[in-house]
Amino acid sequence: MNQKDTIKLIEILKQTHSDAKCSLDFNTPFELLIAVILSAQCTDERVNKVTPAIFAHYHTPEDFANMDLALLENLIHSCGFYKNKAKNIKATAQILVNQYHSEVPHTMEELMSLPGVGRKTANVVMLEAFNEPQGVAVDTHCRRISNRIGLSDKKEPEKIEQDLLKLFPKQYYYDLNHILIWHGRKICTARNPNCENCPISTYCKAFQSAK
Numbered sequence: 001m002n003q004k005d006t007i008k009l010i011e012i013l014k015q016t017h018s019d020a021k022c023s024l025d026f027n028t029p030f031e032l033l034i035a036v037i038l039s040a041q042c043t044d045e046r047v048n049k050v051t052p053a054i055f056a057h058y059h060t061p062e063d064f065a066n067m068d069l070a071l072l073e074n075l076i077h078s079c080g081f082y083k084n085k086a087k088n089i090k091a092t093a094q095i096l097v098n099q100y101h102s103e104v105p106h107t108m109e110e111l112m113s114l115p116g117v118g119r120k121t122a123n124v125v126m127l128e129a130f131n132e133p134q135g136v137a138v139d140t141h142c143r144r145i146s147n148r149i150g151l152s153d154k155k156e157p158e159k160i161e162q163d164l165l166k167l168f169p170k171q172y173y174y175d176l177n178h179i180l181i182w183h184g185r186k187i188c189t190a191r192n193p194n195c196e197n198c199p200i201s202t203y204c205k206a207f208q209s210a211k
């Protein structure tokens, strides 16, 4: 796809999903960091059901650094992989307290050095907490859509992200992060993509090659 078409594609998706935004609930960068760590292999909806009860009592890095591990495991149990997530959250909170004056760091490198924080999580934090998008957080929706449309033929999220960053100018990073996920949830779902009513079918490699 040439750059003219990619811009057209993103403009159509922006209009279609004008309400697209981060679907995790949070009040501070640290709460967002916790929510994104919890969202691995879990739905945002589930995370949003779990975090209000936790953040009502524990919401600073100190709170989590000092929290009893078994209690934390219990609180996040329904998000899955709770033992690993609890260990990473507590370790991350301890690092923030000891090395970052209890603040969430503002660079991809620093974020990715924290336990349980990969490139996708770091991208989400840079975008949603600091409004400084550095790339595209490639989740399951973004991966599927990118492959179907033909924006990338790779399977690994990091490689897909690199393909997307080559295709789209930086001014579109903010929108890309939201609208590909929204399109995947609402129209181009995993099992039943609604191609008949998809506004970008003209630009979609999967749709065009199936005709």
Ligand code: SF4
Pocket (backbone or CB within 6 Å): 148, 149, 187, 188, 189, 193, 194, 195, 196, 198, 199, 200, 201, 204, 205, 206, 207
């Ligand atoms: S045309 Fe179909 S496969 Fe292509 S993006 Fe739209 S819904 Fe997905």
